[in-house]
Every structure is written in structure tokens, then in C-alpha cells.
Amino acid sequence: xxxxxxxxxxxxxxxxxxxxxxxxxxxxxxxxxxxxxxxxxxxxxxxxxxxxxxxxxxxxxxxxxxxxxxxxxxxxxxxxxxxxxxxxxxxxxxxxxxxxxxxxxxxxxxxxxxxxxxxxxxxxxxxxxxxxxxxxxxxxxxxxxxxxxxxxxxxxxxxxxxxxxxxxxxxxxxxxxxxxxxxxxxxxxxxxxxxxxxxxxxxxxxxxxxxxxxxxxxxxxxxxxxxxxxxxxxxxxxxxxxxxxxxxxxxxxxxxxxxxxxxxxxxxxxxxxxxxxxxxxxxxxxxxxxxxxxxxxxxxxxxxxxxxxxxxxxxxxxxxxxxxxxxxxxxxxxxxxxxxxxxxxxxxxxxxxxxxxxxxxxxxxxxxxxxxxxxxxxxxxxxxxxxxxxxxxxxxxxxxxxxxxxxxxxxxxxxxxxxxxxxxxxxxxxxxxxxxxxxxxxxxxxxxxxxxxxxxxxxxxxxxxxxxxxxxxxxxxxxxxxxxxxxxxxxxxxxxxxxxxxxxxxxxxxxxxxxxxx
Amino acid sequence: xxxxxxxxxxxxxxxxxxxxxxxxxxxxxxxxxxxxxxxxxxxxxxxxxxxxxxxxxxxxxxxxxxxxxxxxxxxxxxxxxxxxxxxxxxxxxxxxxxxxxxxxxxxxxxxxxxxxxxxxxxxxxxxxxxxxxxxxxxxxxxxxxxxxxxxxxxxxxxxxxxxxxxxxxxxxxxxxxxxxxxxxxxxxxxxxxxxxxxxxxxxxxxxxxxxxxxxxxxxxxxxxxxxxxxxxxxxxxxxxxxxxxxxxxx
Numbered sequence: 049x050x051x052x053x054x055x056x057x058x059x060x061x062x063x064x065x066x067x068x069x070x071x072x073x074x075x076x077x078x079x080x081x082x083x084x085x086x087x088x089x090x091x092x093x094x095x096x097x098x099x100x101x102x103x104x105x106x107x108x109x110x111x112x113x114x115x116x117x118x119x120x121x122x123x124x125x126x127x128x129x130x131x132x133x134x135x136x137x138x139x140x141x142x143x144x145x146x147x148x149x150x151x152x153x154x155x156x157x158x159x160x161x162x163x164x165x166x167x168x169x170x171x172x173x174x175x176x177x178x179x180x181x182x183x184x185x186x187x188x189x190x191x192x193x194x195x196x197x198x199x200x201x202x203x204x205x206x207x208x209x210x211x212x213x214x215x216x217x218x219x220x221x222x223x224x225x226x227x228x229x230x231x232x233x234x235x236x237x238x239x240x241x242x243x244x245x246x247x248x249x250x251x252x253x254x255x256x257x258x259x260x261x262x263x264x265x266x267x268x269x270x271x272x273x274x275x276x277x278x279x280x281x282x283x284x285x286x287x288x289x290x291x292x293x294x295x296x297x298x299x300x301x302x303x304x305x306x307x308x309x310x311x312x313x314x315x316x317x318x319x320x321x322x323x324x325x326x327x328x329x330x331x332x333x334x335x336x337x338x339x340x341x342x343x344x345x346x347x348x349x350x351x352x353x354x355x356x357x358x359x360x361x362x363x364x365x366x367x368x369x370x371x372x373x374x375x376x377x378x379x380x381x382x383x384x385x386x387x388x389x390x391x392x393x394x395x396x397x398x399x400x401x402x403x404x405x406x407x408x409x410x411x412x413x414x415x416x417x418x419x420x421x422x423x424x425x426x427x428x429x430x431x432x433x434x435x436x437x438x439x440x441x442x443x444x445x446x447x448x449x450x451x452x453x454x455x456x457x458x459x460x461x462x463x464x465x466x467x468x469x470x471x472x473x474x475x476x477x478x479x480x481x482x483x484x485x486x487x488x489x490x491x492x493x494x495x496x497x498x499x500x501x502x503x504x505x506x507x508x509x510x511x512x513x514x515x516x517x518x519x520x521x522x523x524x525x526x527x528x529x530x531x532x533x534x535x536x537x538x539x540x541x542x543x544x545x546x547x548x549x550x551x552x553x554x555x556x557x558x559x560x561x562x563x564x565x566x
Numbered sequence: 567x568x569x570x571x572x573x574x575x576x577x578x579x580x581x582x583x584x585x586x587x588x589x590x591x592x593x594x595x596x597x598x599x600x601x602x603x604x605x606x607x608x609x610x611x612x613x614x615x616x617x618x619x620x621x622x623x624x625x626x627x628x629x630x631x632x633x634x635x636x637x638x639x640x641x642x643x644x645x646x647x648x649x650x651x652x653x654x655x656x657x658x659x660x661x662x663x664x665x666x667x668x669x670x671x672x673x674x675x676x677x678x679x680x681x682x683x684x685x686x687x688x689x690x691x692x693x694x695x696x697x698x699x700x701x702x703x704x705x706x707x708x709x710x711x712x713x714x715x716x717x718x719x720x721x722x723x724x725x726x727x728x729x730x731x732x733x734x735x736x737x738x739x740x741x742x743x744x745x746x747x748x749x750x751x752x753x754x755x756x757x758x759x760x761x762x763x764x765x766x767x768x769x770x771x772x773x774x775x776x777x778x779x780x781x782x783x784x785x786x787x788x789x790x791x792x793x794x795x796x797x798x799x800x801x802x803x804x805x806x807x808x809x810x811x812x813x814x815x816x
Contacts, residue, residue, distance in 0.1 A: 056765060057596065064622040100760075104773050105772075105773070106769055106772060109772050110768060110769055110772050128779065129781070130777045130778065131775050131776070131777040131779075132775035132778035132780050133703070133775075133779075134743075134775065135774050135775030136775070137774065138773075138775075138809075140768065140769075140770075142766065142769065144766055147717070147762075147763050147766035147770070148766060148767070148769075149713075149770075150688045150709060150710075150713055150767065150770050150771050150774070150776075151687050151688050151689070152687075152716075155578055155581045155582075155785070156687045156688070156689060156785065156786070159689060159785035160689050160774050160776075161774040161775055162690060162783070162785075163689040163692070163693065163782055163783050163784055163785060164689075164692070164774060164775035164776055164777070164778045164780075164782060165775060165780065165783075166780050166781045166782055166783050167783055168783060169582075169784075169785060169787075170784065171584070171787075172578075172783070172785050173578045173579055176578045176785075177578055188764040189578065189581060190581055196716070212774070212775075262703070316755070321802055323760070373808070376727055376729065376730065376731070397730060397731065397733065398733055401731060402731055404724070404727075404728060406724070406759075406800060407764065408755055408758050409724045409725050409728040409755055409758050410728045410731070410755070411730070411754070411755055412729070412732070412734065412750075412751040412754050412755060413754065414754065423732065425734050426734065427733075427804070429733065430733040436579050460754070461754070461761075463756070475732075479732070537762075545791045
């Protein structure tokens with residue numbers, strides 16, 4: 049491909065963040081063409097996000113460090129673009145749908161980049177209308193950001209880049225917080241942009257939704273380009289090889305085949321929840337003040353040594369149910385029982401532990417070791433027992449079992465996202481609760497992180513706790529869950545055993561068959 | 567690619583017409599500045615009450631009735647608490663009373679500032695700051711700051727819930743018994759989250775050209791109206807009165 053045809057070029061580009069020991073990108077040379085969709089994949093820390101920052105100009109605008117080599121956008125070196133010029137050429141969609149909205153209204157968000165370019169009002173109005181139509185978000189124009197789902201927010205971000213008439217779209221793990229139908233909506237929007245000749249650069253762990261969209265797949269490792277393949281060529285690489293690289297399934301067929309290929313837990317291998325007690329919800333109903341019914345007649349059983357998956361669309365009531373089970377919300381009707389005994393919301397606190405989706409909320413101490421020791425002691429205190437003298441021993445044993453011993457003296461704020469997640473779950477394990485609910489524990493994790501989380505859950509299962517997991521991650525659910533319950537409009541469906549024969553129903557429960565629009 | 571929405575979709579022009587704020591951000595910035603001056607100059611109850619009344623009126627005018635009522639109730643509550651403490655005439659209550667008096671004095675500024683934050687769009691603020699000659703980096707920082715209060719509220723609530731889950735925020739007694747430890751345990755995750763969100767918001771602003779030195783435009787029309795002028799004139803008069811009152815006292 050000629051230099052003139054490339055919309056983005058990196059030529060022997062290297063970058064080391066200020067204060068970092070090792071470079072995040074090393075001697076990267078890549079070209080991206082108009083109308084091309086390129087997927088960046090690799091383990092966490094391989095350099096994918098740094099590469100996206102090099103393309104959208106956050107390096108050097110927001111991130112200082114040592115740079116060498118060159119980045120060219122539309123044939124012109126990045127340094128020669130002004131800030132607003134760059135925003136006009138390169139649009140960005142980041143991982144967190146909540147913290148990338150700089151306005152509270154959708155229409156103001158769509159206009160923001162154009163306002164920074166000094167675009168006239170009439171021109172802005174016209175572009176906003178066009179972009180909203182092109183990407184199918186007209187129903188969202190009059191809405192406020194807080195009313196939108198994660199998927200809708202990501203679509204608005206994409207549209208905002210389209211309003212600015214970007215030629216290149218850089219997406220950094222855009223589906224980390226999204227359910228399956230939202231991922232499909234995003235994929236359709238990206239397909240339209242690609243058909244219009246835009247360049248798409250997507251950094252992702254969850255690869256299956258990109259199969260029909262991607263033209264090329266680039267694997268990164270330790271800041272280097274470890275391989276580059278056409279999409280079909282990449283799909284033909286043996287699954288085992290891709291798994292060794294820490295990559296997930298590429299395409300729905302690959303996902304299904306991967307799930308069918310490996311061993312499944314048989315229903316006989318797990319104890320029946322009804323025989324073993326555990327945490328149970330009966331007829332739970334909850335309505336927020338002035339709002340719609342969030343939970344309606346919800347009943348489910350979390351047996352001891354049993355892992356229940358809770359699935360459903362964003363907004364179906366999963367997180368509210370989790371909060372109810374753990375005592376953070378008070379139901380208006382129904383009961384929550386532990387081993388057959390009703391528990392008030394206050395009694396549930398401490399007995400049923402919620403691992404929140406954002407682990408940063410639940411790390412309070414100045415070292416990992418202190419965090420886990422305190423969790424152990426707090427759990428005992430809440431249960432009415434005395435702080436155990438052997439708390440340190442228990443913690444050391446668990447840290448060894450989880451392989452997080454080297455992190456003992458690290459401050460939680462210095463940990464990576466995956467490490468924080470593991471420590472947060474470990475704190476829950478040590479808390480001596482009798483039940484645990486985990487909210488999206490694999491959000492943003494690579495394949496290795498997902499498997500480590502699965503191992504952690506097996507340890508929790510072995511300890512005899514009742515466990516529930518809220519997740520959109522089919523690979524993860526199939527690895528750990530005995531049964532899955534689907535939430536829809538605040539109601540829970542019947543439990544579905546997780547085994548190879550129920551794979552089609554599992555896929556349907558997660559929304560793989562959905563072809564919804566806004 | 568085809569243009570136009572479907573029949574029934576709201577148009578952007580309709581949204582712009584609906585969304586024109588009754589108080590221009592420039593007027594609000596000037597009003598906050600004047601109110602700061604007034605708060606510094608006018609310690610007597612009459613001036614304080616007048617400042618509060620103007621701030622509440624601005625909030626009501628912006629269509630934020632519930633917020634206005636909340637502020638008024640808070641103000642009255644603090645005022646009555648101060649009066650009650652004065653009646654008790656206890657030396658040990660002097661500290662808390664002083665704190666409440668200080669809150670009463672600066673509350674009008676918080677009322678008007680919260681109104682500014684709630685009713686000003688990031689693009690509007692950026693345009694206004696640019697017209698005042700603010701450097702691009704400062705504009706980015708203030709745009710991020712504008713989005714912070716609602717974000718901070720959400721993060722604080724989540725952390726408080728996380729503490730409840732761990733039994734750290736179990737009872738008032740446990741907090742009062744270990745106040746430093748309780749504050750530390752709240753601040754560690756809060757600082758972590760605030761840092762992450764500031765980075766993410768800042769990146770979003772910069773990636774959308776927020777650091778531009780080119781002349782900005784605004785989708786929503788910035789226009790001084792009668793209410794803006796009335797608010798600023800009223801505050802100017804209040805400040806002038808305070809200055810004269812200070813002068814006559816000395």
C-alpha cells in the first residue's frame with residue numbers, strides 16, 4: 049500500500065512512559081488504510097492501549113515520556129496537527145462509558161468536538177442530524193447521559209466522532225461493560241462507518257464480535273508487534289495456539305466450538321442446591337421511590353458449594369438483585385433466607401458479601417497484606433466472633449494459593465486492574481461470609497485473567513460458600529457455573545443447567561440471538 | 567451516507583431552543599465572583615440573608631426548584647442550630663458554632679456555584695473561559711472540574727456502600743471511636759477513583775480537541791438576558807452596600 053493511501057502510519061515508533069522502567073511500545077511500524085478494520089489483541093500490558101494513545105494524540109498531549117520514530121495521520125506527522133485538527137481526524141471511544149462523557153446531555157456531547165473546532169452552529173446542527181441518522185441514534189438525541197445504558201453511551205461516543213467527521217476511529221476495549229445485544233449494536237454501527245471508508249482500530253480482549261468486521265488482526269506482546277494476519281488467516285490459527293497467546297475466541301463459531309471442545313461440569317458433579325441449604329430468595333419485589341418496578345417476584349437458590357450465574361440485559365435488575373441479596377437494598381416484598389432462616393437486610397451485611405464490579409471501591413488499606421488481614425478480622429468481628437490470632441497465617445496461605453504473594457507489600461492503588469480484581473475477590477474469600485455475589489468479575493480481563501478468576505471461584509466453591517456471578521461473559525460462565533438464571537424486566541427465569549446440551553439456551557439467555565435496535 | 571432523522575424524532579434545533587439556559591454562564595461566573603467578594607465583606611446577617619436569597623432566586627430561575635428548597639432548608643437548619651447554641655451559652659460549643667457560622671456565610675457561594683455546575687455545558691464553559699483569555703490547559707482542567715461534583719457524589723456513595731459491606735461503616739459509634747482510621751479508609755479508595763476518573767475525563771476532553779487554541783463556537787446560543795443583568799446588578803449593589811457599610815463602621 050502506498051504512503052498516500054494510508055490514513056495512519058507508525059514508523060519505528062517507540063514510547064516509554066515517564067518514570068517507567070521498560071518501554072511500552074518498541075519499534076512499531078504499522079499502516080492502516082481507509083475502510084479497513086484492524087483489531088489489536090494481546091495480553092494485558094502488551095501495549096495495545098499505548099498504541100491507541102499514539103494514534104489519537106494522547107501521546108504526547110496527555111502522556112509524557114520518551115518517544116522515537118514517527119506517527120503520521122493522513123500523511124502528516126502527528127506533531128504538525130493542532131489539537132482540534134487531530135480531533136477532527138481521529139475519533140476515540142474509551143473503555144468506560146461513564147467517565148468519557150464530558151457533558152450531561154447527548155446533543156451537547158455530540159457537538160463538543162465541533163465546538164472546539166469553531167464549527168458554525170448551522171453546520172453543527174446539520175452534522176449532528178446526519179451522524180445520528182447514520183448510526184441510528186436519533187431516539188437518543190433528547191436524552192441525558194445518566195439515562196443511557198452503557199451500550200447507548202458507546203454509540204453516542206462513536207457518533208460524536210462521526211459528527212467531528214473523523215476519518216479514523218480508535219476504540220479501546222469498547223465492550224468491556226456491555227451486554228451481548230449492545231455489542232451487536234456497536235458492531236453494526238462500526239460496519240456502517242467501515243462501509244463509508246473510515247479506518248477502524250479496535251483494541252479488544254473479547255474478540256468474538258469482531259469476526260465479520262475485522263480485516264486484519266495484530267497481536268502485540270511486550271510492546272512489540274508479535275504478528276499480523278488477515279482475519280481469515282488469523283481464524284485458521286489453531287485454537288490452542290491462540291489460547292497460549294492469551295487470546296479469546298475469534299468469532300461466534302469459534303466460541304461455540306471452543307466451548308464444545310473442552311470438558312464440561314456434569315450436573316451430577318455438583319450438589320443439588322436444594323439439599324445443601326445456602327442462600328435463597330423467595331418472591332423478592334422492589335420498587336425505587338417514584339420509579340418503575342425493578343424486581344418482581346424473584347426467586348432463586350444459591351446452594352452451598354454451588355455457583356449460580358445471573359445473566360440478562362443491562363437494566364434487567366441483576367445488580368439490584370445482587371444488592372438485595374447482600375443487604376444493601378431493602379425489598380418491599382419477599383424474603384432472603386440462609387439455610388432456611390430468614391435474614392433481614394441488616395443481617396445479610398457480612399453474611400452475604402458483594403464483590404463490586406469496580407474493585408477500587410473495596411480496597412481500603414495501604415498494602416495488599418494489610419487489606420487481606422483486615423478483611424479477615426472485619427469478617428470475624430461482623431459475625432460476632434473474636435479476631436483470629438492466625439489471621440496472618442490464613443492470609444499467607446491464601447496469597448500463596450492465588451499466586452499473589454509478590455503483591456503483599458504493594459499499595460492497592462499501584463496494582464493493575466486485574467490484580468485489584470484478584471485482591472478484591474481474595475478479601476471477600478477471607479471475610480468469612482457464607483455467600484458471595486460477584487458483579488462482572490471478568491470485565492476488562494484478558495483470557496489469562498479470566499482463567500485465574502475461574503480458579504479463584506473454584507476455591508470459593510470448595511470452601512462451601514454459596515456463590516452467584518453476574519456476567520455477560522459466556523466463556524467464563526461456562527467454565528464456572530452450575531446453573532444460570534436469566535433476569536428480564538426484573539423477573540428471574542427458571543434455572544438452566546450449564547452443560548454442552550444447554551449451550552443453545554445459554555446463548556439465547558445471554559442475548560446472542562438478539563438483533564435489537566435502539 | 568443519507569441524512570435526516572425519522573418522522574417524530576426531535577430535531578437538534580428544537581433541543582437547542584429548549585436548552586437555552588435562563589442564566590448565561592458568563593453572568594453566573596461574574597455572579598459567583600461578586601458573591602465571593604460580598605461574602606468576604608459583609609458579615610452581618612442582613613447581607614448574608616440577601617446573598618442567600620439572590621443565590622436561591624437564581625437557582626429557582628434556572629428551573630431547579632428541588633435544589634433551591636434543599637438549600638433553603640439547609641440554611642434554615644444551620645441558622646436555627648446557631649441560635650440554639652447561642653441560647654445554651656456553653657463555651658465548649660463555641661467551636662461547632664463558629665463552624666456553622668462559617669458555613670452559613672459561604673453557603674450562598676456554594677448555592678450559586680452548584681447552579682453554575684448544574685446548568686453549564688462543558689462547551690459553553692470552554693468558550694467563555696477562552697473569551698476571558700484562559701490558557702488551553704486551564705480550560706481543560708476546569709472542564710474536567712465541571713464534571714467532577716456529580717462524579718464525586720457517585721463515587722462517594724459507592725465507597726460508602728463498600729464500607730458497609732465490610733462492616734467498616736457499621737455504626738456512628740464505630741466511626742466516632744476511630745475517626746482518623748474511618749476517614750483514612752474512605753480516602754484511600756476515593757483518591758484512587760478520583761485519580762482514575764480525572765485521567766479518563768481529561769483524556770476524553772483532550773481527545774476531542776479540548777486543548778485547542780483556535781476560536782471556539784457553541785451549539786447553544788450564549789446570550790445575556792434581563793435576568794442575567796438583574797442578578798449581576800443586584801449583587802453589585804449588595805457589594806457596594808457592604809463596602810459603604812464597612813466604610814461607615816470604620
